[in-house]
Amino acid sequence: MERSLLYKRRIVKHLYFSNMLSCADLSDKIHKSIPLTTKMLSKLMEEGTVTETGYAASTGGRRPVMYSLKEDVMYVVSVAMDQLVTQIAILDMQNRNVTNTELFELPLTKNPDAPTALAEKINEIILRSGIPKNKIAGIGIGMPGFVNSVKGINYTFLETEGVTISQYISTKVKLPVYIDNDSRLIALAELKFGAARQRKNALVINVGWGVGLGMILEGELFRGHDGFAGEFSHIPLFLNNKLCSCGKSGCLETETSLLVVIEKARNGLKGGKLSMLNEQELSANNPEKAFINIVAAAGKGDKFAVEILSEAGYNIGRGVAILIHLLNPEVVILSGRGSTAGKIWQAPIQQALNEHCIPRLSVNTEIEVSVLGYNAELTGAAALVMENYEREEIKNLIYENRMY
Amino acid sequence: MERSLLYKRRIVKHLYFSNMLSCADLSDKIHKSIPLTTKMLSKLMEEGTVTETGYAASTGGRRPVMYSLKEDVMYVVSVAMDQLVTQIAILDMQNRNVTNTELFELPLTKNPDAPTALAEKINEIILRSGIPKNKIAGIGIGMPGFVNSVKGINYTFLETEGVTISQYISTKVKLPVYIDNDSRLIALAELKFGAARQRKNALVINVGWGVGLGMILEGELFRGHDGFAGEFSHIPLFLNNKLCSCGKSGCLETETSLLVVIEKARNGLKGGKLSMLNEQELSANNPEKAFINIVAAAGKGDKFAVEILSEAGYNIGRGVAILIHLLNPEVVILSGRGSTAGKIWQAPIQQALNEHCIPRLSVNTEIEVSVLGYNAELTGAAALVMENYEREEIKNLIYENRMY
DNA sequence: TAACTTTTATTAAATAATTAAGAAGTTAAT
DNA sequence: ATTAACTTCTTAATTATTTAATAAAAGTTA
Structure with missing residues (x-):
């Protein structure tokens, strides 16, 4: 049947994800010969979907013509x-x-x-x-x-x-x-446009009100049998008897969610902890703001703020240690809205890995902070x-x- | 080039794994049209690699000829x-x-x-x-x-x-x-010939001196970035301060390995526990025998034996709960040499899942005991x-x- | 600056693979 | 029994795709 339709769409898809590719690149990606890829590309140019965007630098021979999607085709x-x-x-x-x-x-x-x-x-x-x-x-x-x-x-x-x-x-x-x-x-965003690009096995921690997880396994977003894979925040990890929103107790979330962090900060202040934070900045009505304030204080070197953030980070790290043992990823990426705290968390997470991972596993795993940040989900x-x-x-x- | 060589090998491979297939089945599996598959099959028959093995039952039309490998070709x-x-x-x-x-x-x-x-x-x-x-x-x-x-x-x-x-x-x-x-x-054996056949997402627990794990994800054996995935027995799960062979403490293995089970049995007897087991049967010189004796006693209803086995099973279950949260498998299979204990462990593992899993995840996950047993690794x-x-x-x- | 290597692009010829149409074997219903 | 529906099998015609050969463009070397 009309297979060229499929090939053309495939080319469009790859151009979307890679922005600019040569004919040889595309031939590789769609697993078709160069003459065939050329044919598809010229059809797409005729249709006005694709444009030539000049030449790439030579790698020792004739320079390849580069192709891109017209930005307004779709x-x-x-x-x-x-x-x-x-x-x-x-x-x-x-x-x-x-x-x-x-x-x-x-x-x-x-x-x-x-x-x-x-x-x-x-x-x-x-x-x-x-x-x-x-x-x-x-x-x-x-x-x-x-x-x-x-x-x-x-x-x-x-x-x-x-x-x-x-x-x-x-x-x-x-x-x-x-x-x-x-x-x-x-995680998909990180795979296609972020820190997991070109990586085959990456774990993406979504730092938000809970702690989410997206897994890139063998180059693909992994979803599990019913599509529920990645319930990281509810793995039973603590014997703390704290009831979780999921009905169980001891979930990772009960020690690491941003709400818990804010709660701990508030209790600490009440308990007389020294900090540049004040209770007003941690108002329960505006958790978003409260969290930003804690991160800002930590950024300025506030010892107490660093302490409570580190504690949460360390606990996330304990969870990450389990992930690394099971999945042996190439990289663990801290992403999502809370990734602003990522830099602060990198150290305590690494600390937890040093304590809880078999060295052979942890030394080969990088911990990176996302650059996509706030826009990752979109x-x-x-x-x-x-x-x-x-x-x-x-x-x-x-x-x-x-x-x- | 000589692509037919590849197709023929592919057919041989599928016949090995499925034992007997029709031309249509093979066409499906190697992603080639039926005429082409027919051609390859007749070549293979000429070469003496493949034989017809009669007809399959009709599904409402002409009965398909079935093909198999000659058992002595390789x-x-x-x-x-x-x-x-x-x-x-x-x-x-x-x-x-x-x-x-x-x-x-x-x-x-x-x-x-x-x-x-x-x-x-x-x-x-x-x-x-x-x-x-x-x-x-x-x-x-x-x-x-x-x-x-x-x-x-x-x-x-x-x-x-x-x-x-x-x-x-x-x-x-x-x-x-x-x-x-x-x-x-x-795990590969279970995927190809055992309880994970036709399953796309399965976890296989290797019950042996340690507790191993093999993961089938999206129909493939998952190995991770460096090939080290599945280090289940060393996930940090306990705060028991027991030193593990890996150098860390609190690993799953420190509460679940068969050696620990035997140790507990021996200590129990010394502590005066009532059991049909005697210390001689649990000799440290022959752990293989000691374990078989414990399982046998449990099989006969010995309360103490059931108790210590259940305890280990429950702890494995806590680990399995984590696996299910993260990977959402279709089935968890208890396999390996110790799978004789699998039936005894099914209940306490299920118990642990009931306590530690979000119901939506655990209800869709079956726990099965392998039928491959002792020969699985070969x-x-x-x-x-x-x-x-x-x-x-x-x-x-x-x-x-x-x-x- | 010419000769050579390397990479990309284009074309024609050769091959690979599929589709489509019809024959043949089964089941089930009338 | 006969017919309809369905599946498998076979063959020829058609289409899809690749290979191989050649040209073109850059870099490299002497």
């Missing part, structure tokens, strides 16, 4: 949700915002209207952008909870009777929808759409799964 | 080592022993002659079998220690100066050699050879990695 709608706030952005093929990132409150707990509100907001933003829907490759959504990305189901939030949340949004917005767990999308949501891009039009191709 | 040398004893067997294409399994003592610690002794023993057994070397696909070896299967290196045992242990044996025996960690080979070693079979002659095929 767009992706990226959505990053947490339990209270949702962000939406529209990105072009260079991952650049074409509208400002919209931020609005959308509580997920006990809110049966959340799916409707989400769909309407997405529709509104697309409409306002003026981009025609046939120019949008799809909608990628990162959300908390137990998410099965393949089935498109969120088992924890965003209940929609009779249909999956993906189907629901998809029929309302009339575009393909892909969802996944927030931590996993952050980037990951876009990457999710483009990962699936070749599948969309190919569903009718019988031999799709027989080819690269 | 053989595999399987080696299963532990720190004291090494087993060697020669298997045919139906995984049947063609010689008796040879068992001999070969201590690995502080024994610089071990590699030489191993190579000589292998040579001797091949010679004695009368099988010509060109009929042997290769040698598969399972061994304890930190093993990098891809590089063919064992970092813990079997030191050979200047060359890897694989290269060493290979040049001495003049056959391709593949090695891997014992627990991982057991089977896995053979499977390792055949997994690599298609690569061996194809190394010169430029496009090898571009095709299925």
